[in-house]
Amino acid sequence: MTPLEQDLINALHQKKLPQFCLDLLKSNEKLDSESDRELVERVLETCQKIGAYCTGQKDKILQKLADAGANVSVGENDHSISYRLFHTFTIDLNREDLDLLIPILKEENYLFWYPVEGGGWEAYKRMYDAMEVIKTDAFTTRLIIRWNEDRERGRLSKLLLPGVLDFQWVQLPKPLWPLYYVTRPMRLILDRFGAKKPPILGPYLGTPVSLIKPILDLVGATEQDKLVDIGCGDGRIVIEAADQIGCEAIGVEINDQLISIAHDEVKRRGLADKVKIVHSNASDLLMADASIVFIFLPVGTLRTLIPQLRKQLKKGAKIITHEQAKPDFGEGNQPDASKLIVADGAITVAYIWQV
Ligand SMILES: C[S@@+](CC[C@H](N)C(=O)[O-])C[C@H]1O[C@@H](n2cnc3c(N)ncnc32)[C@H](O)[C@@H]1O
Structure with missing residues (x-):
């Protein structure tokens, strides 16, 4: 650099x-x-x-x-x-x-x-x-x-007042809405002690499309690669990888709306033979045979994920991420390379780990 x-x-x-x-x-x-x-x-x-x-x-x-x-x-x-x-x-x-x-x-x-x-x-x-x-x-x-919020709410009222998740949990007709004050504590108890939900590794934010090819070129992606995107959002990384590089590409995602956008786009671009979108918790997926793992998740998540992936992936595999803010990947987790990427209408810094 x-x-x-x-x-x-x-x-x-x-x-x-x-x-x-x-x-x-x-x-x-x-x-x-x-x-x-x-x-x-x-x-x-x-x-x-x-x-x-x-x-x-x-x-x-x-x-x-x-x-x-x-x-x-x-x-x-x-x-x-x-x-x-x-x-x-x-x-x-x-x-x-x-x-x-x-x-x-x-x-x-x-x-x-x-x-x-x-x-x-x-x-x-x-x-x-x-x-x-x-x-x-x-x-x-x-x-x-x-x-503008006209009322300042205390902690107790925030705890007691029914919220979006309560209305999603059980759908009552409007005259029965006061009952949400009763269903809310039940939902909170079930959320706390009920079946475990998949962990949210990070919120959705897609990589600008113009950055994808330069990032794939930087990591040296070729037709022979098998690329996995952990938390693939609308599938743009795996779709561009299959389309522009020609490699096999697998995206894992938990959000239903994004999965459906990804499926539609894979179909529209005729890439179903190369791209697989898996509706699953990425933490459950074994990635041992991936040669490139793409991740665009908060740095806090990367601090845990990178060491796990380095243990799981085969020798020669590469992990790539990008981030605008100054990242703290944690001790012993320093990337092997980093590069400023300036593309059409977007800018980022890419980081690569070589397994
Ligand atoms: C920052 S977005 C990245 C999207 C895409 N990789 C890109 O760069 O355009 C992170 C994605 O991870 C997904 N995600 C969060 N937790 C997950 C989990 N446990 N398993 C699978 N996907 C998850 C989110 O729904 C979100 O779409």
């Missing part, structure tokens, strides 16, 4: 990458060659592109909301959105306008992790003041919705 790349990664970790690039271009310092200058310009353009994309998405939703009668102002994006490192933006609105937003988000193909209708949704709106929705587009756009 060149000193410039290392400086860019450090600036990324400090979340100061756009300013760092602007300063470098202004001062010419450290830009020894034309290729260095090109790299810095490419990084800056990428951050600008992400910012422009987020601004466009945010304004589109705000405009639709305003047209639907919500009290929001369009085109007042904060300055920081002009340079971005990831495809995340926030929309603030009044709680009473939330129901105007839901059909707009459905139209824009955002996924909801909880039902946005019926009693569960009413409970959610009252108990919380934010929610996150995600669109599985080429970048994976993440939208955080915040609304």
Whole structure:
């Protein structure tokens, strides 16, 4: 890795990458060659592109909301959105306008992790003041919705008040909703002592599509490889690996919505002979015959997973992940290689372990 790349990664970790690039271009310092200058310009353009994309998405939703009668102002994006490192933006609105937003988000193909209708949704709106929705587009756009909460709730009322999971656990007609105060303690006891649920290794966030081929090239993926993606989301990694590299690829996932998107895409692209999507807890899967294991999960999970995989995988296999934040993989877990990856509208750092 060149000193410039290392400086860019450090600036990324400090979340100061756009300013760092602007300063470098202004001062010419450290830009020894034309290729260095090109790299810095490419990084800056990428951050600008992400910012422009987020601004466009945010304004589109705000405009639709305003047209639907919500009290929001369009085109007042904060300055920081002009340079971005990831495809995340926030929309603030009044709680009473939330129901105007839901059909707009459905139209824009955002996924909801909880039902946005019926009693569960009413409970959610009252108990919380934010929610996150995600669109599985080429970048994976993440939208955080915040609304004003007029009541400060104490711990006890949070414990007693029925929530989304209670409305999902048993579905009662509206006149019987007060009974949720009775079913809630039963559900909480069963959750605590009942059958074990698969562990959530991390929330969904898809790798931007433009990063996938460079990451696969970095790990040296070939047709002969067998690639496993632990927590494959909408299947984009395994699908691109099979399509662009031609290797066998297996994705493991627990989320039903994402599994169904993955299956549809595998079918649409005619890749069923190369791609397998397994609906299962990744912790139960034996990966001994995988030659490449792709993981995009929180670093806390990686600290446990990497040593387990290094024991389980055959010699010569590779593990690859990517992460924008400064990772602490834990003692004895340091990767064998790392690289800054700048692609069309996305940026990350990839880490490789050689078994
Ligand atoms: C950050 S996403 C990564 C998606 C995909 N690998 C990518 O890079 O585009 C992590 C995924 O892991 C899934 N997941 C979490 N816990 C899991 C488990 N125990 N077994 C299988 N998948 C799991 C989540 O549902 C989520 O879709």
